[in-house]
């Protein structure tokens with residue numbers, strides 16, 4: 506699949522088959538996240554990969570709309586340092602989701618509404634224990650659910666995008 510096709514055909518898919526994701530494919534997906542740029546190359550993003558599906562169900566309890574994680578083969582928690590932005594985390598997340606789709610693996614980002622819950626469950630550093638940078642106060646921005654798409658369930662909820670003319674403004678938002 507070429508890059509443009511992978512980007513424009515990717516949909517946030519919530520139902521997966523029981524087919525496992527091969528390790529080498531998962532490694533490629535993780536590399537795609539690692540290669541995302543960040544502001545001043547501060548590299549504020551870390552990943553916690555959850556392959557234990559029972560554990561993933563427990564982790565899912567920290568979000569209100571985490572149903573995609575319940576049937577996923579793998580979850581990837583996208584963690585961010587306090588001095589990092591959600592934009593940095595989003596770049597890594599989208600890189601991984603597009604790379605996954607290029608391999609035929611569907612994904613859905615899921616929100617984490619209870620940060621104390623996820624920090625506790627995933628053991629994020631609280632007091633400067635991050636061995637690389639000593640940063641404190643990590644958060645989880647999203648957890649990505651991954652799996653091969655279940656063919657009997659629609660790939661997405663079919664939500665449409667706004668018209669391109671409403672989305673894009675040229676030179677200035679409001680015309681002179």
Ligand SMILES: Cc1cc2nc3c(=O)[nH]c(=O)nc-3n(C[C@H](O)[C@H](O)[C@H](O)COP(=O)(O)O)c2cc1C
Nearest residue numbers: 515516517570571573613614615616661662663664
């Ligand atoms: C930051 C973020 C958080 C999201 N959280 C959830 C979530 O908790 N549960 C869920 O089912 N989908 C979640 N989504 C997926 C959105 O619902 C999805 O991107 C949107 O409906 C468009 O889907 P489509 O690409 O299939 O059209 C999230 C998406 C983003 C970008």
